[in-house]
Amino acid sequence: MEKVKAKKHLGQHFLKDLEAAQKIVNLQSLHRGYSKVLEIGPGMGVLTQYLLQRTDCQTYVVEIDQESVVYLNEHFPMLRGRIFSEDFLKMDLSKVFGTDSEPFGIIGNMPYNISSQIFFKVLEHKDLVLEVVSMLQKEVAQRIASKPGKKDYGILSVLLQAFYDIEYSFTVYPGAFIPPPKVDSGIIRLRRNNVENLPCSEKKFFQVVKAGFNQRRKTLRNALKPIGLNFEHELLNKRAEQLGVEEFILLTNLFAENA
Numbered sequence: 001m002e003k004v005k006a007k008k009h010l011g012q013h014f015l016k017d018l019e020a021a022q023k024i025v026n027l028q029s030l031h032r033g034y035s036k037v038l039e040i041g042p043g044m045g046v047l048t049q050y051l052l053q054r055t056d057c058q059t060y061v062v063e064i065d066q067e068s069v070v071y072l073n074e075h076f077p078m079l080r081g082r083i084f085s086e087d088f089l090k091m092d093l094s095k096v097f098g099t100d101s102e103p104f105g106i107i108g109n110m111p112y113n114i115s116s117q118i119f120f121k122v123l124e125h126k127d128l129v130l131e132v133v134s135m136l137q138k139e140v141a142q143r144i145a146s147k148p149g150k151k152d153y154g155i156l157s158v159l160l161q162a163f164y165d166i167e168y169s170f171t172v173y174p175g176a177f178i179p180p181p182k183v184d185s186g187i188i189r190l191r192r193n194n195v196e197n198l199p200c201s202e203k204k205f206f207q208v209v210k211a212g213f214n215q216r217r218k219t220l221r222n223a224l225k226p227i228g229l230n231f232e233h234e235l236l237n238k239r240a241e242q243l244g245v246e247e248f249i250l251l252t253n254l255f256a257e258n259a
Contacts (some may be wrong), residue, residue: 001209004044004067006179010067011111015046015135017176024187025050027169028107030057031131031191040088040108040118043068045076047107052078057105060097062088089117093125105131112137112181119144119156122190126163132190134234141168141186147255155213159206162245164190173181200252206254210238220251231258 015021025047027036035057042048042061051059062084063069069085071209084091094101106129110118115136122129130214135139139152144160147167160166169187174180198205215223220243221236229236231254235247243251255259 001110004065004071005063006043010065011113012041013042013109013112013177013179013181014043015109015172015176016178017172018046018184020172020176021046022050023170025054025107026052026136027133027189028057028105028191029131029191030105034103034130036102036104038062038096038104038106040106041111042072043109044071046170048072048076048079049174051107052076056242058082060084062086062091064088067082068103068208089114089121093128101128104130104172105129105133107133108135109185109240110134110136112140112183115140116156123159124187126192127196130192132164134190135172135185135187136207137181138171138184140188141188144190145188148242151241153241154216155210157210158213158245158248160190160207162248163193163195165193165228166176166190199250200249201256204255205248205252209240209248209253212248213245216240224251227255228259 006014037051037057037059039051039059039061040050042063048059048061060082063072063094072079072083120235122132142158143152143154145166146157167189168191172185172187194251211227212220212223218237219237219239223240233254235243235251
């Protein structure tokens with residue numbers, strides 16, 4: 001098999017820029033000393049080839065496209081036994097490397113159509129996923145890395161920044177891919193911070209953040225009414241995009257106290 005045909009329904013755009021591929025792989029720092037890396041959607045292995053050159057980690061891949069799985073088996077014999085031929089969103093990450101939970105890193109050129117779902121899954125397993133190096137649609141990458149007060153700051157920004165230190169690394173343009181996407185791509189790196197547990201109810205925190213941004217043009221006083229707001233505080237005069245993680249934690253605790 002020479003090449004894999006990109007499939008539109010899977011959101012496939014194969015990176016052909018080898019310099020960019022090497023830079024992306026170099027961003028994987030093995031933060032906190034984990035030794036296994038799971039690549040999402042390797043396609044024809046442009047990132048994989050550089051991951052396999054590293055001696056400080058063991059590379060696994062998850063690929064839903066059967067044509068790509070055949071290609072990877074043919075061209076990367078080192079990967080045999082380490083290819084998960086399935087849907088990442090349906091994987092049990094707590095058992096991906098066996099029955100015992102083992103911390104790991106994630107890397108990949110994420111399919112644009114499911115990138116947000118991938119990061120919500122990362123959040124569900126935040127105590128296992130210590131680092132993520134991801135290429136995705138530039139606007140989504142910027143949103144995840146955005147700071148309070150910016151127009152692209154949103155739900156994923158707050159929820160991920162509560163548990164990860166995030167940096168936007170560089171931009172990759174459409175000509176670097178086959179076929180070229182209609183948008184620019186951005187590379188971000190997430191590194192798990194030292195927050196083991198939020199000083200509030202995590203479930204309520206997620207609820208408050210989501211409710212605040214669901215009506216982001218309204219003040220929080222109005223945006224949070226649907227979830228039972230019944231207290232007064234100066235933060236309620238602001239909009240969700242103006243609050244950082246610590247302020248959302250404060251609001252969450254006020255909810256709990258006034259429930």
